[in-house]
Amino acid sequence: MTTLVVQVAMEEEAQPFLDAASEVSEPVRIARAVHHGIVVGGRTVVLVQSGVGMVNAADAAVGALHRYGDDVLLVSAGSAGGLAAGVEVGDVFVGDRYVNVEADARAFGYEAGQVPGMPASYEADGAASAAFVVAAPQGVTVRRGSIGSGEKFVTVDIARGLRATFPGILVVDMETAAVAQIAHNHGVPFVSVRAISDLCAPDGTEFRTHLDGAAELSARVVLAGIARL
16 A cells, blocks of 8 residues: 655644544654654554755655655645735645746746756646545635745745746745655655645744644645545
């Protein structure tokens, strides 16, 4: 059976999965990442807490693939910032396309967001993304859309530039595109399920206020989808 690896960045994003589990293994540390085996809905899932940021996320994903093999579905879960108009705090996005908003080699003819030699964006696994959308719990708004990722926490000034350069991106975080690139390089399926904690406000107050709620919403959608995979 395919191993399901759910990767989050922060303790707050891991906690809803631990709370929902009927069994939790002792933690195993691989580099900076912390791995737990958890049982949810009768299925064993690997929960990986990577730490914040693109490099930590990529490192954790590689560690998971080396430990659990190539028959893996990688799922990135947790919070995100709403970038586009119409996105609201509490919305959950199942990403269908992932872009590294830090990459800029346009001087050499590449697209904004494209690392030389790599695709301009990374696609979600269709079957997995559909399962998470269909499994949305009652009362939770689940949408599809493009997710951008970079090393900056996106505040209002940064958001203006991103909207101009990447008009198709709806939400932003600091991990998804890195894990998507690792999945692409290793040929394994990937999907990101992110709940909106803030709307790229001038500072981090809105994020801190809504982080726990966003983590809970993202986990609810992922846990509901696991039963359909």
